[in-house]
Amino acid sequence: MAIQTTEHMPFEQQVLGVCLNHPYRFAQISSFINAGDFTSIEHRAIHDILADAHANKAEFTLSLLVDRLHGTVAPDYISWLYNNFTIDEDVECLARDLRGYRNKRDILNAASEVQKRVNRATADELINLPSESLKVFDAVRLSNEIHSGSVKNATQSVDRYLTKFSEKKHSGGRGLQLGIPEFDDKTLGLHSTDLIIVGARPSMGKTVFGLQCVLPALKFTTGKIIIASLEMPVEQLIERLICCIAKIDYSKLREGKLTSGDAASFRQAGEWLSSFGDRLLIEDCEEKGYLEYRDFETWVRSEASKGEISLVLVDYLQLFRRTGIPGDTDSAKLGNISMGLKALAKLTNAPVVSLAQLNRSLEQRVDKRPIMSDLRESGNIEQDADVILFLYRDTVYNPDTEFPELAEIIIGKQRAGQKGTIKTAFKGHHMHFAPWIENGNLTMTECPPLNTYQ
The missing domain is CATH 3.40.50.300 (P-loop containing nucleotide triphosphate hydrolases)
Structure with a gap:
């Protein structure tokens, strides 16, 4: 079972609440935040609609959000987020804290997986376990790099370059x-x-x-x-x-x-x-x-x-x-x-x-x-x-x-x-x-x- 932490929830709510009131703020965090950084299904759904509006340079409205989230997120909860975080503030630091909590969860889950392998391993298997454990943590590191945008899809990068070259x-x-x-x-x-x-x-x-x-x-x-x-x-x-x-x-x-x-x-x-x-x-x-x-x-x-x-x-x-x-x-x-x-x-x-x-x-x-x-x-x-x-x-x-x-x-x-x-x-x-x-x-x-x- 994946390990969950609770200290991140105020950050999730504040980041989303500010972006709902001031959609342009989403551009500050779009390059390193993704839906996986949010723990609840509701918050992930709200993030995805904000991200879609940003990617398509489309106008974002609260009514659009309520319509698209019908049956997924309660309108009362959306109203609560909107009404409690009205101040226009820089959300980049908050989002980086949120990203840090995501890393913490991933590391704790990786450590839990290593512990399970240790408990199940035979004497012979324990010999190779240190290197296998490192692979688990490398997977976490690579996942974080991909999610934060530091690892680019090669096909997309080449296609983008060829377009510019043309x-x-x-x-x-x-x-x-x-x-x-x-x-x-x-x-x-x-x-x-x-x-x-x-x-x-x-x-x-x-x-x-x-x-x-x-x-x-x-x-x-x-x-x-x-x-x-x-x-x-x-x-x-x-x-x-x-x-x-x-x-x-x-x-x-x-x-x-x-x-x-x-x-x-x-x-x-x-x-x-x-x-x-x-x-x-x-x-x-x-x-x-x-x-x-x-x-x-x-x-x-x-x-x-x-x-x-x-x-x-x-x-x-x-x-x-x-x-x-x-x-x-x-x-x-x-x-x-x-x-x-x-x-x-x-x-x-x-x-x-x-x-x-x-x-x-x-x-x-x-x-x-x-x-x-x-x-x-x-x-x-x-x-x-x-x-x-x-x-x-x-x-x-x-x-x-x-x-x-x-x-x-x-x-x-x-x-x-x-x-x-x-x-x-x-x-x-x-x-x-x-x-x-x-x-x-x-x-x-x-x-x-x-x-x-x-």
Whole structure:
């Protein structure tokens, strides 16, 4: 008879109760929890419906659960779970405790089986019993690895890779192209499931770079583009996008000095941008002045359940608010957010580009170009990110520099490629980075067609 323990039941109930109230939380635990981690038939049935909704990106409702569990789980018990665990909280730690109790049960059962074999064994059989006992515990270990997702089905893994290989073959292995040839060649573009961090001090062009990611996503993909504008009002963001599209000097727009030709181009570019309808989604945080990370995560997950997402842009990382464990440092909270953004990149199968403010301490150095250590106080960003880019413009610190338009995109980390520095021309008034010509001159004909709306 299998050994059962009872201390796990409150964990089972709390994990399921929180997920019933806040279904998006299930994504935190889906990779390492399965029905076998729950001891009661009722809890396993509830888990399976949550897992099915998550796998199919389907909307989950309490009425759906009651209907599907008719005759299996009493509606009163479902109501009790729902009404007693209403607080939205991180369930990952609870689920890992639950997983630990599953391991405990498996080990106790394995030990019980070994004891039975010892009691039944003859003198000759006892000679080989130690090695046979180890096989029992190895079976428990392997079972736990498979259930936690660390052991993959080879056929599924190969099929998944071949599908991706076929997609890469047709695209040349390239992701979203930004129209800066050297950058696009070195990075092969922005890839789905990647978390891309773009770090810089103020006035270096972070928002401009972010918008340069948005335009090709609008023009060359079919999914939604989600923007969390934590610092800049939506109206300013739209103005900058339109100026980039129409190649209009943004300073002239702000000063009200547009020519009649500029005004016509501005209207035409605005109409082109408006034609994308519901594909461009922007979270306006101007009224509140902040955005709770969990609200943002819920929003993205909801949009992902409705259809394809091509790009997620965060401007910028440190402005998220996150309610953490009492006593958590800012570094720990940022680490949780960067880990969450990487999970969103996987969930949406889209690149997630997050702008990040760098510590002002770098300005005390003679060479003020950012380096990886300038990010290390910001949680686990360095660990979670697939690509880390830094922006540097010498003219910000040295106004008399020989090439005031010169901007550097420094690849500080690239999980699937090389590091390096790319020279670009920062066209701040026109809101974009352009290819750099070594003598400092740039001809607009070299700008990619993504910045036109014809």
